[in-house]
Amino acid sequence: MRITRLHIRDFRRLQDVEMAPYAGLNLLVGDNGAGKTSVLEAIHLMAYGRSFRGRVRDGLIRTGTSAVEVFVEWGDAGRDRRAGLRHGGDRWEGRLDGVSVAQLGDLCAALAVVSFEPGSHALVAGGGEPRRRFLDWGLFHVEQEFLPAWRRYARALRQRNALLKAHRSDAELDGWEQEMAVAGETMTRLRQDYVDTLQAALAAVVPRIAPSLGAAGLALVPGWKRSELSLRDALLLSRERDRISGHTTVGPHRADWRVDVAAAPQGEALSRGQAKLVALACLLAQAQDLARQHGQWPIVVLDDLASELDAAHRERVLALLIATGAQVFISGTDLQPWGRVIADQKASVFHVEHGVVTRCGQAVVQRPEEAVPPEML
Ligand SMILES: Nc1ncnc2c1ncn2[C@@H]1O[C@H](COP(=O)(O)OP(=O)(O)OP(=O)(O)O)[C@@H](O)[C@H]1O
Numbered sequence: 002m003r004i005t006r007l008h009i010r011d012f013r014r015l016q017d018v019e020m021a022p023y024a025g026l027n028l029l030v031g032d033n034g035a036g037k038t039s040v041l042e043a044i045h046l047m048a049y050g051r052s053f054r055g056r057v058r059d060g061l062i063r064t065g066t067s068a069v070e071v072f073v074e075w076g077d078a079g080r081d082r083r084a085g086l087r088h089g090g091d092r093w094e095g096r097l098d099g100v101s102v103a104q105l106g107d108l109c110a111a112l113a114v115v116s117f118e119p120g121s122h123a124l125v126a127g128g129g130e131p132r133r134r135f136l137d138w139g140l141f142h143v144e145q146e147f148l149p150a151w152r153r154y155a156r157a158l159r160q161r162n163a164l165l166k167a168h169r170s171d172a173e174l175d176g177w178e179q180e181m182a183v184a185g186e187t188m189t190r191l192r193q194d195y196v197d198t199l200q201a202a203l204a205a206v207v208p209r210i211a212p213s214l215g216a217a218g219l220a221l222v223p224g225w226k227r228s229e230l231s232l233r234d235a236l237l238l239s240r241e242r243d244r245i246s247g248h249t250t251v252g253p254h255r256a257d258w259r260v261d262v263a264a265a266p267q268g269e270a271l272s273r274g275q276a277k278l279v280a281l282a283c284l285l286a287q288a289q290d291l292a293r294q295h296g297q298w299p300i301v302v303l304d305d306l307a308s309e310l311d312a313a314h315r316e317r318v319l320a321l322l323i324a325t326g327a328q329v330f331i332s333g334t335d336l337q338p339w340g341r342v343i344a345d346q347k348a349s350v351f352h353v354e355h356g357v358v359t360r361c362g363q364a365v366v367q368r369p370e371e372a373v374p375p376e377m378l
């Protein structure tokens with residue numbers, strides 16, 4: 002996939018930014034607070050319905066305005082596609098290829114983006130929520146059976162939780178537990194298969210970007226004792242406890258996964274930098290699996306990569322990404338770490354200053370009604 006045009010309005014400090022990205026490596030360079038991460042967040046929003054720094058209502062909308070707007074045009078296997086999203090925090094409207102979409106998930110499924118940012122080490126070191134999201138997002142893209150099962154499970158879970166809170170009868174719980182069991186077993190089988198697939202991709206990525214980590218392994222934690230009992234029985238067994246807590250304490254909504262590397266055996270703590278490398282390897286493994294399934298690399302977004310990785314690891318990551326031909330967006334505060342790729346003309350540089358984006362000193366954001374700072378021209 003290749004973004005050919007990106008138009009962002011009222012997104013943090015970005016008032017009206019339009020850019021035509023390069024098919025390969027795009028470097029967004031500028032001072033702290035200039036708006037670089039915001040550009041990357043806008044791309045991420047189109048693929049996930051939220052930023053990697055939070056939901057739209059958590060501060061994404063430019064102060065004094067009521068909604069962010071993002072328009073993206075991209076090429077996907079020779080087909081031109083376009084999507085627009087106007088998001089006001091609670092309400093949103095989206096169009097895909099000129100047609101209104103009813104579910105945000107349908108819009109987000111169209112553009113595949115894999116993002117690595119300063120908070121990404123949470124994928125390895127944080128709570129289960131980002132890991133579950135990572136798994137399910139990948140599955141939405143590669144496994145058609147997953148989304149219907151996920152929706153069916155989520156609905157039955159909401160119903161069971163409501164019944165538990167209202168202290169309703171066992172007979173009423175039975176039906177929804179049966180529904181959860183059918184959908185939840187399907188979800189879990191698909192998650193297990195996906196983790197196995199990612200494991201193979203990870204085994205190929207780690208030696209290329211961080212050989213010092215050694216062999217890496219992934220394991221699914223299903224959310225109940227799946228090796229000992231069915232989900233139906235697990236729900237039945239936890240009923241009394243769940244009545245007391247007022248919500249469902251077992252099931253695939255509590256699933257997680259674990260990654261182990263030989264460099265930190267038996268649960269030894271990874272350093273912060275190692276955790277970031279492992280997280281990046283997982284994300285690139287996911288991207289590689291998407292590429293294998295669709296014949297095309299997703300868009301790769303790397304926020305502030307130079308401050309996240311040392312020079313040797315950065316070089317390895319760049320070499321891998323350049324070899325794949327993926328379209329990549331990297332932000333950073335200066336050009337120095339990217340000297341070689343710029344000299345080799347393998348990257349396009351965009352300067353970001355005070356929320357204005359210009360390509361190599363030549364203005365690409367220039368709307369008649371806007372004053373472009375003189376130093377940009
Ligand atoms: N809702 C908002 N409305 C207007 N401006 C905002 C809003 N939210 C954040 N900002 C401003 O946007 C800027 C943040 O932009 P961003 O995080 O994209 O910068 P950056 O170039 O990535 O900086 P850094 O190099 O520090 O990572 C800050 O100057 C902040 O004050």
Ligand SMILES: [Mg+2]
Binds near residue numbers: 037305332
């Ligand atoms: Mg930033």
